[in-house]
Amino acid sequence: MALLELKNVTKYYNGTTPALAEVSFTVREGEFVSVIGPSGAGKSTLLRCINRMIELSRGEISFDGVIVSKLRKRDLRKLRTKIGMIFQHYNLVDRLTVIENVLHGRLGYKSTLAGALGRYSREEKNQAYRIIKILGLTDQVYKRCDQLSGGQKQRVGIARALVQNPKMILCDEPIASLDPNAAKIIMDHLRLVSTELGITVLVNMHQVDVALKYSDRIIGVNKGKVVFDGLPEDLTAEQISDIYGSESGELIIDLGEKNAS
Numbered sequence: 653m654a655l656l657e658l659k660n661v662t663k664y665y666n667g668t669t670p671a672l673a674e675v676s677f678t679v680r681e682g683e684f685v686s687v688i689g690p691s692g693a694g695k696s697t698l699l700r701c702i703n704r705m706i707e708l709s710r711g712e713i714s715f716d717g718v719i720v721s722k723l724r725k726r727d728l729r730k731l732r733t734k735i736g737m738i739f740q741h742y743n744l745v746d747r748l749t750v751i752e753n754v755l756h757g758r759l760g761y762k763s764t765l766a767g768a769l770g771r772y773s774r775e776e777k778n779q780a781y782r783i784i785k786i787l788g789l790t791d792q793v794y795k796r797c798d799q800l801s802g803g804q805k806q807r808v809g810i811a812r813a814l815v816q817n818p819k820m821i822l823c824d825e826p827i828a829s830l831d832p833n834a835a836k837i838i839m840d841h842l843r844l845v846s847t848e849l850g851i852t853v854l855v856n857m858h859q860v861d862v863a864l865k866y867s868d869r870i871i872g873v874n875k876g877k878v879v880f881d882g883l884p885e886d887l888t889a890e891q892i893s894d895i896y897g898s899e900s901g902e903l904i905i906d907l908g909e910k911n912a913s
């Protein structure tokens with residue numbers, strides 16, 4: 653069943669060149685989809701249109717049976733509780749502890765006052781501790797986030813998204829600031845979120861090899877257009893070249909080394 657559907661999504665930031673042009677695709681519930689493409693291709697714009705962090709210029713996005721662009725205040729808030737978001741630079745409050753940051757994922761369910769006073773139920777706290785444990789952060793639970801490594805910060809980001817009880821997680825370059833070991837841990841967790849919890853994962857990245865390894869499906873974007881949409885095993889060197897243009901030579905060499913090892 654389609655959870656997310658984009659129809660002819662077009663976004664102009666200025667009058668001339670669109671950042672996204674007539675983008676259409678659907679994502680099934682529980683699917684793990686990577687959006688790949690060079691810098692400036694429109695990957696981040698695409699993700700941000702889905703939860704209305706930015707507005708479309710044309711086209712339509714539906715999520716879980718509702719048309720996203722038509723939602724007003726309360727319903728938009730409800731939509732955002734169903735969509736967790738993970739960022740390259742984590743977007744944590746550094747001076748707060750891990751548990752406090754994770755509980756922030758519950759704010760969408762609360763009145764502003766209850767949120768501001770940090771009122772969370774026992775059940776919410778227990779759920780947060782459970783998720784922190786799954787992400788291997790039990791020893792860090794009362795540490796301030798500015799004392800964590802990048803990989804640990806990103807795991808806090810995943811935990812914060814999960815306490816929302818989301819149907820989908822959008823990940824905007826989640827591993828771009830991490831070393832390969834930390835990146836692997838994050839990707840393994842995201843894959844688990846999809847496989848074990850049935851949560852749909854849509855992740856932006858520029859690393860083809862990582863996308864090939866983890867995804868059920870890959871969407872390749874170049875200059876705001878979808879130029880590939882298919883299974884990882886169907887992505888050919890020629891298609892990689894369509895997606896990455898002049899950057900592709902280097903990427904194909906990377907791929908060759910990976911396949912050879």
Ligand code: ADP
Nearest residue numbers: 665666671689690691692693694695696697698
């Ligand atoms: P990617 O995530 O693939 O690197 P982006 O979605 O960030 O690509 O950017 C797509 C295009 O839109 C780029 O040409 C970028 O310069 C432009 N763009 C992104 N954000 C803005 C903005 N806030 N204002 C104007 N142009 C923007």
